Amino acid sequence: MQAAQDVRLGGRPTRTQFEFTLQDANLAELNEWAPKILAKVQTLPQLRDVATDQQSQGTTLQLTINRDTASRYGIYPQLIDDTLYDAFGQRQVTQYFTQLNSYHVILEILPELQGKIDTLDKLYVRSPTTGEQVPISTFASWTSVPVRPLSISHQGQFPAITISFNLAQGVALGQATDAVQKAMAELGAPATLNSSFQGTAQAFQQSLGTVPLLILAALVVVYLILGILYESYIHPITILSTLPSAGVGALAILMMFGYDFSLIALIGIILLIGIVKKNGIMMVDFAIAAERDEHLSPEQSIRQAALLRFRPIMMTTMAALLGGVPLMLGSGTGSEIRQPLGYAMVGGLIVSQALTLFTTPVIYLYLDKLSNAFSNWGRSSGPEARDEHARASVKQAAE
Numbered sequence: 001m002q003a004a005q006d007v008r009l010g011g012r013p014t015r016t017q018f019e020f021t022l023q024d025a026n027l028a029e030l031n032e033w034a035p036k037i038l039a040k041v042q043t044l045p046q047l048r049d050v051a052t053d054q055q056s057q058g059t060t061l062q063l064t065i066n067r068d069t070a071s072r073y074g075i076y077p078q079l080i081d082d083t084l085y086d087a088f089g090q091r092q093v094t095q096y097f098t099q100l101n102s103y104h105v106i107l108e109i110l111p112e113l114q115g116k117i118d119t120l121d122k123l124y125v126r127s128p129t130t131g132e133q134v135p136i137s138t139f140a141s142w143t144s145v146p147v148r149p150l151s152i153s154h155q156g157q158f159p160a161i162t163i164s165f166n167l168a169q170g171v172a173l174g175q176a177t178d179a180v181q182k183a184m185a186e187l188g189a190p191a192t193l194n195s196s197f198q199g200t201a202q203a204f205q206q207s208l209g210t211v212p213l214l215i216l217a218a219l220v221v222v223y224l225i226l227g228i229l230y231e232s233y234i235h236p237i238t239i240l241s242t243l244p245s246a247g248v249g250a251l252a253i254l255m256m257f258g259y260d261f262s263l264i265a266l267i268g269i270i271l272l273i274g275i276v277k278k279n280g281i282m283m284v285d286f287a288i289a290a291e292r293d294e295h296l297s298p299e300q301s302i303r304q305a306a307l308l309r310f311r312p313i314m315m316t317t318m319a320a321l322l323g324g325v326p327l328m329l330g331s332g333t334g335s336e337i338r339q340p341l342g343y344a345m346v347g348g349l350i351v352s353q354a355l356t357l358f359t360t361p362v363i364y365l366y367l368d369k370l371s372n373a374f375s376n377w378g379r380s381s382g383p384e385a386r387d388e389h390a391r392a393s394v395k396q397a398a399e
Contacts, residue, residue, distance in 0.1 A: 014164035015051040018173070019198040020180055023158045026192065031056045031149075033193055034161040040187055046179045047165040054161045058150035061117065063142040070139040074129030080140070083125050088114060117144060155198075162198065172260045177201060211266060218273055219243070226281075230288060234371040239280035241363045242356040246276040249351025250344040259340050268344025275320050275345075276352045280360050282309045287364060298368045302361045313357070321349040 022037065024030035034054050042050045063084075065077060085091055087109045094105045113119045120142060124133035153160050167176055177197060184195055196202065219240065226236035250269050254261060283305040290301035327342025 014053070014162060014199075016049045016164040016166045018165055018167070018176070018201040020163045020165070020201065021155055021160050021196055021198050022163070023155055023160045023194040023196075024192055025158050027152065027159045029190065029193065030159055030161060033187075033189055034163075036187060037184065037189065038163055040183045041163060041165065041180060044176075044179050044183060046168050046171045046176045048168050049166040050163065051165070052161060052163050053153060055150035056147070058148050059144055060146050060148045061142055061144050062146055063120075063140055065140045073127040073134050073139065075125055075127060075134065075139065079125060079128075080136070083123060083136070087119070087123055117142070158194075170258070173201065214266075215270070218270060222273065222277065230284070232371070234367045235284055235288065235364075238284055238360065238364045238367050239277050242276050242280045242352055242360060243273055245355040245359070246272040246348035246352040250348035252351070253343050253347025254340065256347075257343060259343060262340055264337055265340040265344050268341040269348070271341075271345065272348040272352070275317075276348065276356070278316060279313050279352070279356045282313055283360055284364060298365055302364045306357070306361050310357070314353075317349055317353045321346055321353075324349070 020041075022030060022034055024033075031054070034052065038050065038052050038054075041047060065080060067077070070076070070080070086107050089108075091107045092104050093107045096103055096105070108114070109119065113122070121135070121137055123136045125136060126132070127134050153162065165176070167173060180197075189195070223236045223240060226239055227233060230236065247269055250265070250272060251261070254265055259265065283302065286305035286309055287298070287301040290296045290304055291298065294301075296304070324342045324345035327338045328346050329342070330338055
């Protein structure tokens, strides 16, 4: 049993939630290796309810007509086909009407005889030559030895077999996909047998490659905006220094309460980037203005900023933190989606608030000294700096 999804990744219906597809241009090779891989995957402790859509063991009945014997009775293959269809094909022979309804008359043998091979021994065909009833077994033989596929699924242009599975309790999807890939490597499947995850598992694998790029893009955009705002290459780094503590806090509380780093938790960390950096913005913005307008030293300006901005920083942080508490503690329908977001917000804000009030002023002072050092180094190496130094030497000698 699985809950119906409003939005389902992947177009094929499967018995379980996640899909692993095998493809091969050689159908015989695919049918040979798919049961081996299925048996191996079923032994993995990370998976549950492993199933497959392979239907290659369909029972068939092959009937061979001895045309010489049948022709002696004047029986042609078409007459044999019609007789078999009368018995097993549910032929509609007539339809009659009443004042209220219409009724279809279906010709078939008794239902309890339809699934038995021995029924063929009880079927007779009337000979057009002699007019007698001739058993089918007189001029035909049959066997059920050949086994044929009931259906052959395709993905793209190649035959495909899909193995679907659910996750064991407490196992993340990343652990399951790693276990399946390791099992494939241990089996030593041929290179012509292609394997890939589909649906939700495929989307998860693709997101693993894009998540670091997504976070990096967010940081680059924030750095560029802050750099334009403060006309500085250094001070945006001071503001961004508050983000690692938020990420550590979010991951720590998710691990503490047993939640996976899901897509919803990632959204919570992206949200923290916007919330947490305002602590640094409020202090750095005030400190830069104090240095420019009141001509204070960096130590005095950042100390005054930390004192005067403490109350608004606490107010905004507590407003965001308390807004995440209902998401964290809420239960009921859909709570499994909201709770990772709430835990990531609350944990990240608690840790970042405890650290950034102390670390931001320190980082501001060190980066300010670094900025001044680069500025002095650039001025001292230029020709204007050398001329100024020479004029100062002449002035000193004259005095």
